[in-house]
Each structure stands twice: as C-alpha cells, then as structure tokens.
Amino acid sequence: MENKKGFTPENGNQGSPMNENPGSKRRFIIYIVILIALIVVSFIDFGGGANEINWNKFENEMLLTNDVEKVVVVNRERADVYLKPESLDKFSGAARGSGIFSGAAPAFYFTIGDVESFEAKLAEAQKDMPKEQRVVVEYKTEHDYLGSIISWIFPIILILVLWWFVFNRMSGGSGGGQIFSIGKSRAQVFDKERKVKVNFKDVAGLEEAKVEVMEIVDFLKNPDKYTKLGGKIPKGALLVGPPGTGKTLLAKAVAGEADVPFFSLSGSDFVEMFVGVGASRVRDLFRQAKSKAPCIIFIDEIDAIGRARGKSNSFSGNDERENTLNQLLTEMDGFDTNSGVIILAATNRAEILDSALMRAGRFDRQIHLELPDVKEREEIFQVHTKNLKMASSVKIDFLAKQTPGFSGADIANVCNEAALIAARNDKKEIDKQDFLDAVDRIIGGLEKKNKIISETEKRTIAYHEAGHATVSWLLEYANPLLKVTIIPRGKALGAAWYLPEERSITTKEQLLDEMCSTLGGRASEEINFGKVSTGALNDLERVTKQAIAMVSFYGMSSDIGNLSYYNSTDDYGFTKPYSDKTAEKIDADVKAMVEEQYERAKEVLRNNMEGLTQLAETLLEKEVIFSDDLERIFGKRKGENKALDAINEAKEQEKAEAEKQTADADVPSTSSGSDGETENKNNEISES
Numbered sequence: 001m002e003n004k005k006g007f008t009p010e011n012g013n014q015g016s017p018m019n020e021n022p023g024s025k026r027r028f029i030i031y032i033v034i035l036i037a038l039i040v041v042s043f044i045d046f047g048g049g050a051n052e053i054n055w056n057k058f059e060n061e062m063l064l065t066n067d068v069e070k071v072v073v074v075n076r077e078r079a080d081v082y083l084k085p086e087s088l089d090k091f092s093g094a095a096r097g098s099g100i101f102s103g104a105a106p107a108f109y110f111t112i113g114d115v116e117s118f119e120a121k122l123a124e125a126q127k128d129m130p131k132e133q134r135v136v137v138e139y140k141t142e143h144d145y146l147g148s149i150i151s152w153i154f155p156i157i158l159i160l161v162l163w164w165f166v167f168n169r170m171s172g173g174s175g176g177g178q179i180f181s182i183g184k185s186r187a188q189v190f191d192k193e194r195k196v197k198v199n200f201k202d203v204a205g206l207e208e209a210k211v212e213v214m215e216i217v218d219f220l221k222n223p224d225k226y227t228k229l230g231g232k233i234p235k236g237a238l239l240v241g242p243p244g245t246g247k248t249l250l251a252k253a254v255a256g257e258a259d260v261p262f263f264s265l266s267g268s269d270f271v272e273m274f275v276g277v278g279a280s281r282v283r284d285l286f287r288q289a290k291s292k293a294p295c296i297i298f299i300d301e302i303d304a305i306g307r308a309r310g311k312s313n314s315f316s317g318n319d320e321r322e323n324t325l326n327q328l329l330t331e332m333d334g335f336d337t338n339s340g341v342i343i344l345a346a347t348n349r350a351e352i353l354d355s356a357l358m359r360a361g362r363f364d365r366q367i368h369l370e371l372p373d374v375k376e377r378e379e380i381f382q383v384h385t386k387n388l389k390m391a392s393s394v395k396i397d398f399l400a401k402q403t404p405g406f407s408g409a410d411i412a413n414v415c416n417e418a419a420l421i422a423a424r425n426d427k428k429e430i431d432k433q434d435f436l437d438a439v440d441r442i443i444g445g446l447e448k449k450n451k452i453i454s455e456t457e458k459r460t461i462a463y464h465e466a467g468h469a470t471v472s473w474l475l476e477y478a479n480p481l482l483k484v485t486i487i488p489r490g491k492a493l494g495a496a497w498y499l500p501e502e503r504s505i506t507t508k509e510q511l512l513d514e515m516c517s518t519l520g521g522r523a524s525e526e527i528n529f530g531k532v533s534t535g536a537l538n539d540l541e542r543v544t545k546q547a548i549a550m551v552s553f554y555g556m557s558s559d560i561g562n563l564s565y566y567n568s569t570d571d572y573g574f575t576k577p578y579s580d581k582t583a584e585k586i587d588a589d590v591k592a593m594v595e596e597q598y599e600r601a602k603e604v605l606r607n608n609m610e611g612l613t614q615l616a617e618t619l620l621e622k623e624v625i626f627s628d629d630l631e632r633i634f635g636k637r638k639g640e641n642k643a644l645d646a647i648n649e650a651k652e653q654e655k656a657e658a659e660k661q662t663a664d665a666d667v668p669s670t671s672s673g674s675d676g677e678t679e680n681k682n683n684e685i686s687e688s
Contacts, residue, residue: 050080050095053108059125062091062108063135071122072106072138076115080106189263189288198252204383205376205408206246212367213237213254216342220258220294234365235332236343238302238358240350241369244409247346250369251298254344261295263288267304270324278305278324286331289341302345308354325354332362371407374400380408384415391429399435404500414438443497444489453493459620460525461486461494464535466616467524468496470608471601472517473630473637477510479517480637485624493535508556511546516597516604518543523601524612543597547590557589608634 058081062068067087072080082104088094094107112118119137126134200210219226219233226233239247255262263285270278289295305324332343345363347353357363372380378400385396403411417438422430453461465484472478479498486494522536551557553566565577578586605612611633618633619625631637 050106050109051093053081053110055110055121058108058110062087063125064129066129066133067091068135070138071135072140073112073115073118074140074142076139077111078109079112079118081108081110083107189261189292197256198249199256200253202383203246203249203253204379205372206250206369207376209239209250209367209369212365213250216344217254217258220260220296220342223294233342235361236345236363237365237367238350238353238363239344239346239367239369241348242371242407243348244407245369245371246408247369248298248300249408251296251300251344251346255296255298258294258296261289261292263295263297265299267299267301267306270305271321278320279327282324282327282331286341293341295341297341297343299343299345301347302357303347303349303352306345306347306353306357308352325357329356329362371405372411374404377403377406377411380411381415384412388415388419389429391431394430394432394435398432402436402439402499410442413442417441440483440489440497444492444495446489448488453488457493458486459616460529460533461535462619463524463528463612463616464521464533465494465496466612466619467520467522467601467605468517469520469615469625469630470524470612470634471520471604472496472498473634474604474608475513475517477507477513479514481627481630483624483626484619486619487623492538508550511550511556512593512597515543515546515594516601519594519598520601520605523598523605524616527602527605527609528612528616543594544590547593548586550593551589552586557586557593559585559589 058068062081062083067083067090069082069084072082074080083091083094088096088107091107095105096107122135122137203210216233216237223233239250241247252262252264265285270281285297289297305321305328307321307325309322309325343363350358350366353363358366378396381396381399399414403414406414414435415438418430418434421437421441422434425434427434465486469481469484472481479500481496482499483497484495489495518539519536521539522532525532525536551560553564555562555564560582567577576583614633615625615629618629
C-alpha cells in the first residue's frame with residue numbers, strides 16, 4: 001500500500017543513499033555510541049575509587065614508615081596519596097588501577113582544610129626524616145570536563161524532550177515523528193483490514209431515514225446505474241436529530257452496507273491551537289479519501305466548524321474555525337461529483353450551520369431523525385434485549401409503551417440499568433419490575449429512602465403531589481397520571497410520572513390544561529395549609545417558559561396576535577425583535593395566563609376536596625400510588641389517551657392469562673410473605 005507518491009515501504013526513500021542499505025544506518029548509529037562511550041571513559045578511573053583516610057593514619061602508618069611515593073594536592077582541597085608499588089600489598093583497601101589517559105590512580109586520599117596548615121603539619125611530621133626520604137608535595141588543578149559538558153547539555157536535552165512530549169501529545173501520536181504530522185488528518189479509517197461490521201439490521205427503527213440513505217448505498221455499489229443516465233449523486237447528506245437518535249450508528253451502517261472505506265472523525269478534530277492546522281487537516285482528509293474512492297467521510301458534530309459566519313469578528317468566533325470552514329467548502333466543490341467520495345455529517349443544531357454549507361451541491365440533502373414512536377421503540381428494545389436473560393413475563397410491547405419520548409440511547413440505558421438492578425438484588429432473571437425501576441431511575445434519579453424528612457414536610461409534599469395528580473386526572477387534555485411517589489429521588493422530594501400521548505402538534509387547550517395541572521401542586525398547598533413553599537420551583541420554571549413560548553412564539557395571545565418573535569438564526573440572542581411597549585404586553589399576557597390557570601387549578605381542587613384529601617392520605621400511607629387509586633377515587637378519566645388505553649388493554653390481558661393459569665393448575669401455588677409482596681407490587685405497576 002502506497003503512503004505517498006514515489007514512496008513505498010518496500011523501496012524506502014530513493015533519494016537518500018543511507019536507506020539503500022538498511023544495515024549502514026544501524027552501523028553508523030553504533031559508531032556514534034562507541035565514540036561517545038570512549039570520550040566518557042577517558043575521564044573515568046577504572047579499578048574503583050580511592051578510599052578516604054584521616055591525617056593520623058596517613059602520618060603514622062604510611063608517611064613515617066616510608067611507604068608514600070608522593071602526595072598530590074588537587075584543587076587545594078584534597079590530598080591524593082600515591083604509595084610505592086612494593087607497599088600496596090601492606091594496606092587493605094588500597095585502590096589499584098588507572099584511567100586510559102590519566103595514568104596511575106591514587107591509593108588513598110584525605111581532605112585538607114587549608115594548604116598552609118597542611119604544609120606546616122607535613123613539615124613537622126618529616127623534620128626528623130632524612131632528606132632523601134621526605135615526600136614532595138605536588139599541586140594540581142583538575143577540570144571536570146564531563147560534569148561541565150553534562151551541566152550544559154542536560155538542560156538542552158531536557159527542553160528537547162519536553163518539547164517532543166508536548167507536541168507529540170497535541171498531535172495525538174505515539175512517536176517522535178508525529179511532531180511533524182500535526183497538520184495530518186486524525187480520522188479513523190475503516191477499510192478492508194478494519195471493516196465496519198454494522199449494517200442496517202443493527203439499526204432498529206429509522207425506517208424513513210434508511211430509505212433516504214439506501215440511495216447512497218446503491219450508488220456506491222452500482223455507480224454505473226446512475227452515471228450512464230447522466231445522473232449525479234448528492235455530494236453530502238446531513239443527518240439531523242436530537243441526541244441519542246442514532247445518527248452515528250446510521251452512518252456506520254451505510255458504510256457497512258456499501259462495504260467501502262469509511263473515514264470517521266469529529267468536527268472538533270479539525271480545531272487546534274495552531275493557526276492553519278484545521279485547514280491542513282481538511283486538505284489531508286480529502287486527499288486520503290480520493291485515494292480510497294469510492295468511500296464515505298463522516299463528520300460528527302459538524303457544528304463545531306460549520307457554525308454560521310458573522311460580519312463582526314468580535315462575536316462570530318475565531319478566524320481559525322472560519323478558515324477551516326472555508327477550506328471544507330472549497331474541498332466539497334473541488335472534487336469531481338462522480339469521484340465516489342460522499343460526505344455524511346451529523347448535528348443536533350442544523351439551524352446554526354452556515355448557509356453556504358447547506359446550499360445545493362454541498363450538503364443539499366437533509367435526513368431528519370426524530371425520536372422513535374412506539375413501534376420503533378419496540379424494535380429498539382428487541383435489539384438491546386437480545387443478550388439479556390429476561391423472565392417470560394416481560395413483554396417488549398409493554399416496555400415500549402412505558403417509555404414515550406425515549407431515544408435509542410435512553411432505551412439502551414434502560415436495558416442496562418434493568419440488568420444491573422436485577423443483579424444487585426441477586427435475581428437469576430430480569431423481570432418486569434426491574435425494567436420499571438430502571439425507567440424510574442433514569443427519569444427521576446436514585447431513590448433516597450434514608451433521607452430525613454419531618455412529618456410536616458412529608459405532609460406538605462403529599463398534598464403537593466396529590467394536587468398534581470388530581471388536576472391532571474380531572475382535566476380532559478392533561479397528560480394522564482401513571483404513578484406518584486413521595487419518596488425522594490435525586491434532587492426532588494416527590495415525583496409524578498405521566499404517560500403523555502404521542503402527538504405531532506399541540507393545541508392551545510392542551511397546553512393550558514398541562515399548565516393548570518403543573519400549577520396544581522402549589523394550589524393544593526395554598527388551599528390546605530394557607531401558605532406556599534419553595535417546593536414548586538421546578539413547576540413555576542416550566543410554566544413560565546411555556547407561557548412565554550405561547551405568547552411570543554406560538555401566537556396564542558389575543559393581545560399580541562398572530563406574531564412570532566422566535567428567531568432561529570440569532571444564536572447569541574443579542575437582538576430583540578420587538579419594542580419595549582410590546583415587551584410590556586408580553587409580560588402582562590404571560591402573567592395573566594399563568595394566574596388564570598392557577599385560579600383554575602384552585603377551583604378544580606376546591607370542587608374535589610374530598611377526593612384530594614383521600615388521595616393525599618393514601619399517599620402518606622403507601623408512599624406510592626398508581627392510576628388505579630385515582631380511578632377508584634375520582635372514577636374513569638375524561639377524554640381518550642391511546643397510551644393509557646394500551647396500558648389498560650395489557651392489564652386485561654395479564655388478568656386473563658392469570659385466570660387461565662389458575663384454572664389449569666391442579667394444585668394452587670403458594671409463596672412466602674416476601675415473595676408475595678414483590679408479586680403484588682409487580683401487579684400494581686403492570687396494571688397501571
């Protein structure tokens with residue numbers, strides 16, 4: 001496989017004579033190492049270093065016995081003692097040996113405090129000795145060339161190592177050569193050696209998106225089918241959708257189905273602290289893609305470099321990102337349409353992308369991936385539960401109906417969390433209760449049963465949640481209640497689970513009913529206790545945002561009229577498309593709308609005080625109530641809800657199956673107290 005034109009691993013770099021013989025380069029390195037070793041060795045005394053002695057031993061055992069050949073004072077600090085050759089054997093520990101260029105080594109040494117005092121002591125010790133036996137003192141100055149060299153070279157080497165380490169980490173490589181490849185593409189390549197093993201069978205749901213991308217797959221497999229008729233395949237396709245809907249997985253499936261090389265990288269991989277690196281990586285990416293055509297380039301989170309360019313540099317972002325975007329635009333127009341290079345990109349925020357990126361000839365096709373509906377969720381559950389050991393009582397269609405608004409990633413998380421919960425409870429199979437607990441865990445957070453709450457606070461929480469449940473059950477268009485608990489979860493002291501109907505549009509009446517049920521908790525506190533608490537913070541935040549959207553975005557205010565001040569292109573929110581007078585009207589309409597629904601919630605609760613009280617007391621007793629409790633207290637709910645009807649249908653089926661099993665059994669089965677309690681709890685949740 002060629003890396004560059006004119007360079008292959010087989011022939012190496014033909015322009016360098018060093019590479020003609022691979023062994024010559026190795027020998028050259030060995031010679032350099034030997035030369036450096038010889039230079040170092042010339043400054044080293046072999047045979048071991050001299051042992052240190054004191055003045056008394058030197059004078060009494062060596063000097064006076066006429067065993068000293070000479071004394072050399074080195075650098076006016078140390079006295080090296082050289083013994084006569086015939087006297088070396090008399091002293092244990094005497095050093096022997098020599099350096100290559102330094103001659104004989106001293107046998108012993110001792111430290112002198114001062115040269116004048118040393119000379120006086122030596123003269124005193126030798127005053128009675130014959131003149132010919134007296135030791136002559138030599139003076140020598142030694143230079144530590146090796147230490148000097150190391151002191152100069154070591155900091156330089158340290159700086160080079162640090163420089164190599166920093167550049168190597170920034171370039172993402174593992175070798176020193178990566179310093180010079182910082183402008184290279186960082187895309188992961190999946191080709192014949194490293195194939196993409198994902199295909200459309202692994203992507204559950206997304207049927208409409210699959211139809212869109214099948215045309216791309218068909219073109220990559222049979223390009224002549226289109227080109228012989230003069231057709232041109234779109235250069236780029238943009239996958240748009242909320243997080244977790246399977247954009248990246250769908251792109252991998254396209255590459256797996258087409259069986260072509262697949263370049264995968266993120267938009268942030270182009271961005272670097274060095275100027276020009278992003279544009280260089282774009283050029284290198286397309287150069288590699290052309291050499292492997294037909295292929296697919298997939299850029300995840302393209303909004304990191306594809307954000308709309310502004311006129312003002314102070315707010316439009318840095319120039320490096322814009323240079324990268326400009327290079328990407330040039331490359332998408334630069335290569336031939338039928339060269340077989342197709343670009344897929346994914347983003348959650350298509351509205352902020354630059355218009356030049358979205359024009360015809362570039363990303364001229366947008367594929368929208370929405371949150372899965374109940375049928376698609378059932379398919380996703382089947383994929384993620386394939387390797388799970390589940391009880392026979394677990395129905396996939398029931399799980400799909402229990403998870404409205406969940407993305408594919410959320411469903412995968414539910415399956416994994418259910419397995420963890422079952423393992424934590426030492427179960428051999430994952431049952432329905434484990435899945436329901438997993439859904440509660442993901443939506444509301446972990447239960448905090450040991451959190452200390454006073455009786456007054458617990459009563460306030462119970463009436464607050466009962467207010468939500470009562471209003472939502474009695475209003476026709478509000479989401480029906482599924483479960484209410486006053487056991488703390490996450491940051492919430494109480495929680496309510498609803499089963500919203502899956503719809504594409506929402507009417508004003510539906511929004512007002514949902515707003516009224518959201519305010520039912522605070523209204524219940526005021527009616528029953530004559531005061532309000534801080535527990536409604538999240539409710540008030542949601543209601544305020546919803547009212548602002550209804551007035552200023554959806555045109556649902558009679559005073560403002562059919563006007564929408566929503567601007568999808570104003571990413572920074574610095575422009576205000578209405579006057580101060582209009583802002584006052586918006587504030588007044590929002591306040592009036594919220595207050596109207598708050599009074600409406602109080603009126604509903606006052607008209608059903610008996611049921612509200614009964615529901616709150618039941619909640620204080622059981623801590624958890626279900627839709628059956630509300631149906632028992634208030635009767636059947638107004639309006640129709642397909643999701644709730646499906647739950648009731650599943651409930652009837654389970655009852656029928658239970659009755660059939662009881663009738664077919666010869667002997668009634670019994671269970672222990674703890675198992676019976678668990679079974680009852682499972683039935684309660686499944687019936688709701």
